[in-house]
Amino acid sequence: MDHMSQAAEVASRARILVVDDDASLAEMLTIVLRQEGFESQSCARGDHAMDDFRAYKPDLVLLDLMLPGKGGIDVCREIRAESGVPIVMLTAKGDTLDVVLGLESGADDYIVKPFKPKELVARIRARVRRFDAPGPEALTIGDLEIDVAGHSVTRTGGSINLTPLEFDLLVCLARKPWQVFTREVLLEQVWGYRHAADTRLVNVHVQRLRSKVEHDPENPEIVVTVRGVGYKAGTS
């Protein structure tokens, strides 16, 4: 998807695809989202989600994990295969395994049912809002070239495809290569959490980012772990 046109759409009304089999909840979500100034469309079946996604071209997907037809994890994987659009999982399970599985299959964030509507809206806003790029800004981290305004990451000519969240994470680290970011700080700056939240979000996304940008994800050189503290940009 072209990032520039996406950004332009966000500026007007963000479009949200709600994938949830519970009709009442889907309708309630639509009501609340409309109140908050979003456009939305709902989809009740997992196996129809991809068609609706392609037709509606949403700016964000709210995805339930338990769906008829096709599981939410699979839907998540398929969306991620063709787009970097933010995905927020609606999960009824707080269990570590399900959350980690969802995040590993490509979700950017998750929210556990039952949630407060304001909480949900805050998460959506955080994901739809992008880093403001006042002017052309070029960053380097390791052997990577980052064009912040153009939302592109290149390595010796070849471009690396990152989701907006992964891109934000990388930019956040690259802007202050001297600083060690704790997981809490990253949650605040990249995900928009104001209070402490689940630091597994950071762990999983750092792993995903590494699998795309590192030469050897087992010995990371671009996103380096600082044991007991957090992460920082690699210097080499």
Next chain:
Amino acid sequence: MALDQLGRQHAAEVVKHALTFWRRSIQARVVASTVVLSALVIGIVGWFLVQQTRDGLLEQREDSAVTAATQVTAEAKERLRGVPPTETDVSEQLTDLVEPIIELGSTRDFAVVLSGPAGESRIVDSAQGTLRLDKTSVPSAMEDHFASSTARTAFTYTELRTDEVDGSTTGEPAIVVGSQVRLPADSQTYTIYYLFPLTDEAATLQLLGRAMLTAAGLLVLLVAGLTWLVTRQVVTPVRMARRVAERLAAGQLQERLRVSGEDDLARLATSFNQMATNLQRQIRQLEELSRVQRRFVADVSHELRTPLTTVRMAGDVLHDARGDFDATTARAAELLQTELDRFEGLLVDLLEISRFDAGAAVLEIDDVNLVDVAHRIVAATAALASQSDCRVLVEAPDHPCLAEADVRRVERILRNLVTNAIDHAESGDIRIRVASDEHAAAIAVRDHGVGLGVGESAMVFNRFWRADPARARTSGGTGLGLSISLEDTHLHGGWLQAWGRPGEGAQFRLTLPRRVGGVLRQSPLPLVPEDITEPVR
């Protein structure tokens, strides 16, 4: 000094290792006791045999010595009888008497001493005898025996001492036989002592002893080897069974013993394997049950949460719009909102508890600084505290108090303790103390509220337990908070304990091991607050 100490330590360690080996190894014990016993028996038998042989040899030698002495004496008497009665030179006659005997002695290997007239002179004064023979070789008891002129032939044992050319004296065991002759020259009785050396017998006995010792040593070695082999046959399968049992205990349920033959050990192995199979089946069943339970909890969770989310959102919409409603409906919307909060909290806690019950709770371990946790919780509960006119204070050391723990769960425990304290404090300070040592880190929450009655400090952790059912709740606790905290603590292998006394407040203490899997022996903080001085009944 230090080296000496080190050496002693080393020696002590070696002894300890040896003792441990001794305690642990049946084989060593069986072999050692068999060796000791057989050595004892062989020793006794050997000693007995040597003794018998010695007695036999000596008896034979005595007989031959006495016979020889008697014969030689008889021959001497014969010679004396042939002497004409006119001969009166005593010393010449004595020389004539003794010379042939000494000569005979030198060929038949015995020494001779001829003492003076019986009862008149001692051997040392006036004796003739074999050259270089130390005359004191004849014991004085023997001499006393021959003091009378009518003493019978007698023998005894003595040491035969010979003066060597170089002046030294050598001794060897010998039999001395005494016999008397009457000298015609002066009609006095003279005693001839024959000293028969026991050199041959001593050599024989020595040889026998050496042979016996060698045989005994070999025999003991053989017994040790045999015992070792036999016990090995029994101990090896037992050790194998032990290893398999250990692996089973460690959770490798598919481990089995190899059964070979039909002897007792094979039957033991068969029974053992049967037991393992039964255990495995039972555990599988339990695992299956637990899995079903977890699945059920997950389903209930999903089924309950989705409608609750809808209700929750609807309530929120109504709550936000309550300004447009009339007073009654607006109040209803508010009540709906607060009760939804409570319902939600209850549901979350219930699901958490059932996860513990299903054994589905897992730890996400990290190095946690309890001081940071305390400050975070104080910040998070500040609003609630100010509502109840409480101050929450943290007393912590300057250094971090670290423990390997799941930060989410530790925060939840502390949040529960602090909100619980705020609930019961009825204003006044709440103190959070943090401390650590090398084995454990602890955090204690002290309030000065109503306190706990006798026996209540154990009951506070029961599900839905209330100190006073009539008391109002301010924080809207679900009654499950402390139970969940206790489960969280157990998951860490830690302690969560309560102290309280009516009117003097309460203190809850959480102690976590410094390392995951560490065993707690004591907490860095006392359970009874230091401001309480009287002994607790």
